[in-house]
Amino acid sequence: MMKAAFYEGQQKISVGxxxxxxxxxxxxxxKIAFCGICxxxxxxxxxxxxxxxxxxxxxxHEVAGTVSAVGSNVSGYAIGAPVTVRPxxxxxxxxxxxxxxxxxxxxxxxxxxxxxxxxxxxxxVPSYTLHRLPSSLSxxxxxxxxxxxxxxxxxxxxxxQSGEYVVVQGGGPIGILIAxxxxxxxxKVVLSEINPFRLKxxxxxxxxxxxxxEQDIVAYVNEQTGTRGADVVxxxxxxxxxxxxMTKLAKVRGRIVVVxxxxxxxxxxxxxxxxxxxxxxxxxxxxxxDFDQAIALAAxxxxxxxxxxxxxxxxxxxxxSALHRLESGGDVMKVLIACSEE
Amino acid sequence: MMKAAFYEGQQKISVGxxxxxxxxxxxxxxKIAFCGICxxxxxxxxxxxxxxxxxxxxxxHEVAGTVSAVGSNVSGYAIGAPVTVRPxxxxxxxxxxxxxxxxxxxxxxxxxxxxxxxxxxxxxVPSYTLHRLPSSLSxxxxxxxxxxxxxxxxxxxxxxQSGEYVVVQGGGPIGILIAxxxxxxxxKVVLSEINPFRLKxxxxxxxxxxxxxEQDIVAYVNEQTGTRGADVVxxxxxxxxxxxxMTKLAKVRGRIVVVxxxxxxxxxxxxxxxxxxxxxxxxxxxxxxDFDQAIALAAxxxxxxxxxxxxxxxxxxxxxSALHRLESGGDVMKVLIACSEE
Numbered sequence: 001m002m003k004a005a006f007y008e009g010q011q012k013i014s015v016g017x018x019x020x021x022x023x024x025x026x027x028x029x030x031k032i033a034f035c036g037i038c039x040x041x042x043x044x045x046x047x048x049x050x051x052x053x054x055x056x057x058x059x060x061h062e063v064a065g066t067v068s069a070v071g072s073n074v075s076g077y078a079i080g081a082p083v084t085v086r087p088x089x090x091x092x093x094x095x096x097x098x099x100x101x102x103x104x105x106x107x108x109x110x111x112x113x114x115x116x117x118x119x120x121x122x123x124x125v126p127s128y129t130l131h132r133l134p135s136s137l138s139x140x141x142x143x144x145x146x147x148x149x150x151x152x153x154x155x156x157x158x159x160x161q162s163g164e165y166v167v168v169q170g171g172g173p174i175g176i177l178i179a180x181x182x183x184x185x186x187x188k189v190v191l192s193e194i195n196p197f198r199l200k201x202x203x204x205x206x207x208x209x210x211x212x213x214e215q216d217i218v219a220y221v222n223e224q225t226g227t228r229g230a231d232v233v234x235x236x237x238x239x240x241x242x243x244x245x246m247t248k249l250a251k252v253r254g255r256i257v258v259v260x261x262x263x264x265x266x267x268x269x270x271x272x273x274x275x276x277x278x279x280x281x282x283x284x285x286x287x288x289x290d291f292d293q294a295i296a297l298a299a300x301x302x303x304x305x306x307x308x309x310x311x312x313x314x315x316x317x318x319x320x321s322a323l324h325r326l327e328s329g330g331d332v333m334k335v336l337i338a339c340s341e342e
Numbered sequence: 343m344m345k346a347a348f349y350e351g352q353q354k355i356s357v358g359x360x361x362x363x364x365x366x367x368x369x370x371x372x373k374i375a376f377c378g379i380c381x382x383x384x385x386x387x388x389x390x391x392x393x394x395x396x397x398x399x400x401x402x403h404e405v406a407g408t409v410s411a412v413g414s415n416v417s418g419y420a421i422g423a424p425v426t427v428r429p430x431x432x433x434x435x436x437x438x439x440x441x442x443x444x445x446x447x448x449x450x451x452x453x454x455x456x457x458x459x460x461x462x463x464x465x466x467v468p469s470y471t472l473h474r475l476p477s478s479l480s481x482x483x484x485x486x487x488x489x490x491x492x493x494x495x496x497x498x499x500x501x502x503q504s505g506e507y508v509v510v511q512g513g514g515p516i517g518i519l520i521a522x523x524x525x526x527x528x529x530k531v532v533l534s535e536i537n538p539f540r541l542k543x544x545x546x547x548x549x550x551x552x553x554x555x556e557q558d559i560v561a562y563v564n565e566q567t568g569t570r571g572a573d574v575v576x577x578x579x580x581x582x583x584x585x586x587x588m589t590k591l592a593k594v595r596g597r598i599v600v601v602x603x604x605x606x607x608x609x610x611x612x613x614x615x616x617x618x619x620x621x622x623x624x625x626x627x628x629x630x631x632d633f634d635q636a637i638a639l640a641a642x643x644x645x646x647x648x649x650x651x652x653x654x655x656x657x658x659x660x661x662x663s664a665l666h667r668l669e670s671g672g673d674v675m676k677v678l679i680a681c682s683e684e
Contacts, residue, residue: 095569095594099593099595101594106569226437260616265613266609268610270577270607271605274600274625275446277623277624280622281619281622282615
């Protein structure tokens with residue numbers, strides 16, 4: 001028996017004992033050390049994805065752990081080896097998969113939503129979803145590899161070059177990770193955020209940061225760039241205001257990367273897209289190379305301030321209250337759940 | 343003295359004699375054979391660009407003619423040589439120009455709006471705006487080189503490859519020219535249009551065409567492509583409906599080229615942009631290489647059905663009525679004004 005956190009529906013979590021799933025052919029069972037809480041989990045907690053789940057269900061997908069058991073037809077994973085999970089299960093048959101875009105397969109199963117997730121002591125997943133972790137990387141830090149891979153993917157989709165001027169709209173975990181990856185790529189980054197706690201943290205991390213409710217960010221960026229505008233804008237806020245400012249911030253032939261999940265279609269100034277030949281690029285999840293880059297970045301000593309981003313490590317029993325704390329926009333950034341405590 | 347058509351403001355055109363402008367240093371005077379009427383001219387006729395003009399003013403910019411006089415500091419243009427005009431005057435000093443995007447200079451002067459245009463017998467323009475025409479190309483057909491260069495630019499921005507499935511939303515002159523250029527590039531093209539006259543013409547030109555008011559174009563394209571979706575969508579309709587369908591039509595990682603001039607910001611499904619990692623690309627006017635490609639295409643015998651696209655050739659005195667006919671959505675496609683009739 002082991003412990004798992006179940007989403008029961010209607011903003012309820014229960015924690016209880018359950019039988020671990022034995023790894024079938026091609027599977028690996030991972031002893032989960034930490035599982036981070038993602039914005040998607042919050043969305044899911046609010047019942048927005050109940051139609052994709054079988055309640056009660058374990059969710060969570062930002063994990064780090066060690067191999068605890070290996071199914072048949074799996075080689076190369078020693079018991080105890082540190083790993084993280086790229087939680088995507090593509091069909092490999094649809095046009096998107098056949099075109100080489102299996103990460104956004106037309107029938108993609110996201111493990112942790114469409115299938116049970118990582119908020120449990122022992123999680124069994126297909127071996128092809130695993131990435132090995134260097135032993136120098138703590139499992140605590142490694143639980144940020146998944147969101148960091150999102151950021152690596154976003155920055156790669158935006159083709160950020162050294163010396164470029166980048167605006168990141170939205171200073172939650174993904175926005176900050178994008179800012180960090182873009183800075184590592186040599187970009188000058190300004191971040192836009194309205195939450196004071198996040199703004200303060202972003203500034204402490206050495207970023208130029210603007211509260212767009214208090215300061216005209218378009219005027220600021222134009223002044224900073226000598227009227228050129230931003231080379232790349234990352235829209236991570238998911239707000240109507242963000243959708244409006246993104247086309248104003250980008251330079252002629254600038255790139256706008258749409259990272260946020262927009263609940264409803266906002267107005268977008270297509271005239272500006274035309275007039276300045278902007279390029280608007282959607283970016284979703286990640287490809288294996290993004291995990292490779294994320295792991296390398298995470299393991300490079302002192303590169304990324306993970307200690308500052310992880311504001312809490314909670315017990316499984318605290319998951320429900322942590323979700324409420326996150327949604328209230330409190331003084332939290334990334335919250336981890338310790339999944340293998342005895 | 344020569345004849346010119348002047349826009350007087352408030353949907354009024356006057357035709358009268360005027361003194362030709364002698365070519366200054368770096369200028370060339372062109373005897374205009376034909377000048378096409380563009381959608382922009384219609385917009386301008388309705389007073390939407392009065393703030394950029396000095397009324398009364400000659401407009402028009404889709405021309406073909408022959409060199410009639412050459413200013414100092416100009417070489418390589420013999421009197422009588424057939425030419426067309428790329429009507430862009432960039433500042434060469436703004437960030438966009440310095441970045442190599444002078445065609446969409448931040449202070450671009452569009453000759454024919456910000457400066458006098460081509461609806462006159464003798465038009466003086468900077469020599470750098472000229473493109474030589476092969477003698478095999480009639481001046482009548484050559485007056486379509488400018489809109490054809492727009493289409494070449496759009497197709498190039500969309501990176502259309504041979505074998506790709508392309509949807510063009512909007513079957514006016516630019517939409518049809520995009521369809522023709524994409525077909526020349528080896529694409530399979532379906533065009534969407536609601537005007538029956540245009541639909542009929544498009545079908546007679548051998549294109550698959552859909553009236554989206556009568557048939558579900560998204561379902562049709564999904565069926566035609568085995569659920570893959572369109573590789574490239576050209577949004578030329580400028581309608582809210584077009585802005586809505588474009589994100590539904592494009593495949594995973596598909597490209598959407600925004601060609602239309604949207605008067606107001608429509609709702610755009612940014613969730614689909616994210617979900618399918620769509621790429622939305624603005625495309626405006628043209629670069630010199632687009633004129634080169636357009637001239638080569640126009641001069642290739644039998645390649646493009648210009649005779650079908652030019653539905654009328656009118657006298658200058660008929661310009662005002664031709665503008666009214668165009669705006670009423672009548673049975674017209676491209677209308678030319680003969681500018682050098684005696």
